[in-house]
Amino acid sequence: MDDSETALEHLTVIRGLMEKATVYRTVTAPTALFGGCLALLTAGILWGLDRSLTPPTCIGVWIGVLIVVNAFNHGFIWKTAQRAGEPYLSSGLRMALKAITPALFAGGVLGLALGLGPQQDLPAATLAWTTFYGLALLATHGFSPRSLRVLGFAFTMVGSLLLAAHWAWPASITTISPQRLGAAIMGFTFGGFHLVYGFAIFRDRQRLKDV
Numbered sequence: 001m002d003d004s005e006t007a008l009e010h011l012t013v014i015r016g017l018m019e020k021a022t023v024y025r026t027v028t029a030p031t032a033l034f035g036g037c038l039a040l041l042t043a044g045i046l047w048g049l050d051r052s053l054t055p056p057t058c059i060g061v062w063i064g065v066l067i068v069v070n071a072f073n074h075g076f077i078w079k080t081a082q083r084a085g086e087p088y089l090s091s092g093l094r095m096a097l098k099a100i101t102p103a104l105f106a107g108g109v110l111g112l113a114l115g116l117g118p119q120q121d122l123p124a125a126t127l128a129w130t131t132f133y134g135l136a137l138l139a140t141h142g143f144s145p146r147s148l149r150v151l152g153f154a155f156t157m158v159g160s161l162l163l164a165a166h167w168a169w170p171a172s173i174t175t176i177s178p179q180r181l182g183a184a185i186m187g188f189t190f191g192g193f194h195l196v197y198g199f200a201i202f203r204d205r206q207r208l209k210d211v
Helices: 003-019 021-048 055-084 091-116 122-138 146-168 178-210
Strands: none
Touching: 021 055, 021 178, 055 091, 055 122, 055 178, 091 122, 122 146, 122 178, 146 178
16 A cells, blocks of 8 residues: 555544544543543542552552553443444554554653652652643544543643642652552542543533434
8 A cells, every 4th residue: 555545544534533523522431431430439549548558559559440441441442333333443443542552651651660660759650641641632633522632631731730840849848648649640630530521521412412
């Protein structure tokens, strides 16, 4: 396949995704709500277990949450594809994965290095995940609905600003333990942002039904 045919295929995929932007947006809502609730629950548990877990253990807990939510997400995508009679690994999904993988990989590695390195900076690790997750969502700007781009912008701005503040201010100014601070960050962003996004999408979907 030459360059012109490849470009034409990409344009066709993007056009199809943009035409079905509302559909793709509602597909992400159940995952956002499930992931948001699980993140808030986990953050609450880690907050209550203040100072009893090491940073590597906390990171292991959040990796476990990621695996569960990712399994739920891909299971939902598979069921949706089955109902629509479409392949699971569609051209649209492949394009989305190509767009988000670099930022997710970089953020994941950086977060692990910060949390598992000599300083074991758990808050910095969670803020790195927050920032790069937002960048991954923004990388889909060419074919994603506006709501997903807004979500990505919120993650990126909050994560990067709080990370700069975390590194600029001395740790002695806060009495909150790293475990609780990391839990608060994850609960506020991955929990709160996803819940707001999911409820907003369901509200818009219901409004379209009522028209």
